[in-house]
Amino acid sequence: MCLFSPDSRKKLKKFWKLLFIVALLVAFELNPWGSLISLDSHPRVAQAGKKDWDKSDMNGDGVVDQQDLRLFSQELGLVDETEWTDEQWCQYIESHPKKKANYTQLFAFISDYYECETTPPPITAPTLSNPTVSEINLPSATIGATIVSDGGDPPIIERGTVWNTTGPPITEHQLAEGGTALGSFSHVRTDFTGLVAGTKIYFRGYAVNYSGTGYSPQGSFIVPDPLAVNHANNYPTRLALGPNGQLFVSDPKVKSIFIYDTIIPNQPPQPTRELKGLYSPLGVAVDSAGYIYVGNAGIGNVEKYTPQGKLVATIGQGLIRAPVDLTLDWDNNLYVADSKSSVVWVFQPDGTLLRTLRNGGLKSPMAVEIAYYNDGTGPIGELFVADKGNYLVKVFDLQGNLLRSLGGFPTKGGMMGTTWYWKGKFISLQSLAVDAQGNLHALDIYMNKIQILDPVTGVYIADYGEYGTGAGQLKLPLDIIINNAGDVIVANFDNRRVEVLP
Numbered sequence: 001m002c003l004f005s006p007d008s009r010k011k012l013k014k015f016w017k018l019l020f021i022v023a024l025l026v027a028f029e030l031n032p033w034g035s036l037i038s039l040d041s042h043p044r045v046a047q048a049g050k051k052d053w054d055k056s057d058m059n060g061d062g063v064v065d066q067q068d069l070r071l072f073s074q075e076l077g078l079v080d081e082t083e084w085t086d087e088q089w090c091q092y093i094e095s096h097p098k099k100k101a102n103y104t105q106l107f108a109f110i111s112d113y114y115e116c117e118t119t120p121p122p123i124t125a126p127t128l129s130n131p132t133v134s135e136i137n138l139p140s141a142t143i144g145a146t147i148v149s150d151g152g153d154p155p156i157i158e159r160g161t162v163w164n165t166t167g168p169p170i171t172e173h174q175l176a177e178g179g180t181a182l183g184s185f186s187h188v189r190t191d192f193t194g195l196v197a198g199t200k201i202y203f204r205g206y207a208v209n210y211s212g213t214g215y216s217p218q219g220s221f222i223v224p225d226p227l228a229v230n231h232a233n234n235y236p237t238r239l240a241l242g243p244n245g246q247l248f249v250s251d252p253k254v255k256s257i258f259i260y261d262t263i264i265p266n267q268p269p270q271p272t273r274e275l276k277g278l279y280s281p282l283g284v285a286v287d288s289a290g291y292i293y294v295g296n297a298g299i300g301n302v303e304k305y306t307p308q309g310k311l312v313a314t315i316g317q318g319l320i321r322a323p324v325d326l327t328l329d330w331d332n333n334l335y336v337a338d339s340k341s342s343v344v345w346v347f348q349p350d351g352t353l354l355r356t357l358r359n360g361g362l363k364s365p366m367a368v369e370i371a372y373y374n375d376g377t378g379p380i381g382e383l384f385v386a387d388k389g390n391y392l393v394k395v396f397d398l399q400g401n402l403l404r405s406l407g408g409f410p411t412k413g414g415m416m417g418t419t420w421y422w423k424g425k426f427i428s429l430q431s432l433a434v435d436a437q438g439n440l441h442a443l444d445i446y447m448n449k450i451q452i453l454d455p456v457t458g459v460y461i462a463d464y465g466e467y468g469t470g471a472g473q474l475k476l477p478l479d480i481i482i483n484n485a486g487d488v489i490v491a492n493f494d495n496r497r498v499e500v501l502p
Contacts, residue, residue: 144186145205363389
């Protein structure tokens with residue numbers, strides 16, 4: 001049973017509506033803008049909980065002034081701002097840098113109000129980082145560092161590097177780089193001299209301002225072995241023997257000279273050292289002191305290296321075009337077969353041009369070989385030249401006079417003229433060697449065959465070698481050499497190996 005009649009309920013609803021309207025009017029009268037501003041839009045509330053919100057305007061009147069300072073001092077437990085002296089307020093804002101993030105404007109007001117003097121940052125020596133090293137090719141290497149800060153005392157008046165072998169370096173081997181700017185720098189140092197492979201070098205960057213010298217962290221590197229083997233000898237081209245019986249093999253595609261301490265028949269040889277970073281090396285020779293001469297076809301010269309692999313001289317720059325083969329006489333004069341210039345250049349040990357061999361009309365000389373004979377009065381040297389374009393071996397004395405020519409192009413004969421007579425003849429003469437008995441070995445790249453000839457008459461004695469890919473077979477052979485043991489070693493180019501022929 002309902003307590004109110006329908007009319008009573010209608011009157012009650014009207015009453016509640018009227019009461020709600022009256023309440024709104026009263027609220028608007030007390031705060032006429034309150035209904036137009038949301039709670040979240042109030043500056044103090046909207047920023048609540050944000051870590052970096054500046055709470056300097058503590059009374060919310062839009063101005064940061066002494067009233068806010070008073071409220072702040074009370075938060076600190078003071079009666080008011082006057083409880084602290086000017087000096088105490090200045091010390092407070094100086095010693096609370098983290099709190100400044102939340103009271104940036106108020107701290108600025110305090111500093112201005114109490115006329116605080118800001119303590120300048122401390123002045124120090126420069127700060128450096130990131131020691132770097134590159135292009136290690138001793139005695140030179142590129143080293144450097146990064147200057148992070150000038151220490152608050154500009155300018156940088158000097159920067160550079162220091163090094164030693166005991167670490168950490170401070171002033172030993174100091175060298176200025178020349179710049180004075182912040183940031184990364186590096187420079188080439190050429191004073192890493194007299195250091196053996198495996199030595200550890202310690203280095204640091206340094207920078208100087210008027211307050212002192214700053215250093216980077218310490219870096220280090222190991223002195224590399226310039227003759228360490230890093231590649232495979234895939235394209236053996238030219239051969240030479242060293243004074244201690246080592247074999248030197250050029251590889252123009254790999255751009256190296258490979259050095260073999262031993263060559264054992266029927267065993268794949270392994271290089272023990274490698275002279276790297278060359279530019280299309282072809283001919284190679286080694287003198288009695290172990291200096292290595294490399295015919296550089298890419299530039300057109302002969303480069304001379306120490307036994308340790310250091311470049312010490314260039315020979316024939318501007319003259320030589322294609323130094324395909326090199327040899328040395330007993331006086332260490334250098335003979336260069338230049339196939340493009342069709343000459344043999346002869347240089348003295350100091351690199352001075354001694355003579356040019358053109359006698360007999362050389363045409364694309366491919367190899368040079370010196371043999372010594374004793375005529376009863378003493379050793380006499382003869383220079384054998386593989387004159388490929390003329391299908392001949394031409395023999396000169398060491399003063400450059402033409403003595404004789406051997407060989408010629410094969411002839412046809414026999415029934416129907418189908419038989420080739422090649423013995424003692426050449427199609428594509430590539431390399432020469434003289435054995436201990438004085439016999440001449442002539443390699444023909446077209447026939448993949450080596451003929452043994454009388455060095456005086458050119459008469460055929462014997463031959464060996466055949467085309468193929470098996471052991472002892474030849475495929476594009478580019479050079480032969482005979483060692484003191486009588487082994488015939490071949491640069492078997494298209495078979496991509498160096499081997500001793502049976």
